[in-house]
Amino acid sequence: MAPTGPFKLVTVNTAPDRAKRLIGRVVEDVKDQYTIIHAANAASIDEVRKTVEEHQPNVLFTASMWTPEESQQIIAIAKEIVPGLKTFSLPQGLQVERGPDAVVEYIKENLPALLG
Known part of the structure; x- marks a missing residue:
């Protein structure tokens, strides 16, 4: 079976x-x-609007350095531009507490629900 996609990620x-x-x-x-x-x-909340407008992604990930409130703000900005955008927020502190391997595994575990 061919892979699903392509998905454009920001x-x-x-x-x-x-x-x-x-x-x-x-x-x-x-x-x-x-x-x-x-x-x-x-690289910042201030860059979200310009980046999403420029690239028109289907998927947006917020990293684990953002608080839940910041992630919600980022997603709200992005969905103003791309209403049907699929979004995924890593839990705050995941990278710091468990390292990069945990981040990669967490994303992979959640991809089927997100992209399915």
Whole structure:
């Protein structure tokens, strides 16, 4: 069966290199099931509107450095621009408490529900 997608992903992460690295691992691990293109990263809440307008993603991830309130704000901004956007927020502190492998696993566990 062919992979589902392509899905155009924007991440919101204050550490763009880490976002690119972690999403790269996820993309590689799930490539048999999903085609995911990491289009861009917004490094701050202020960059979200411009980044989403420019790239028109189908999926947006907020990283674990954001509080739940900040994640909600980011998602609200993004959905104003792309109303049907699929969004996913990593639990606050996941990267710090459990490391990058836990982040990759958490995303992979939740992808079927998100992209299915």
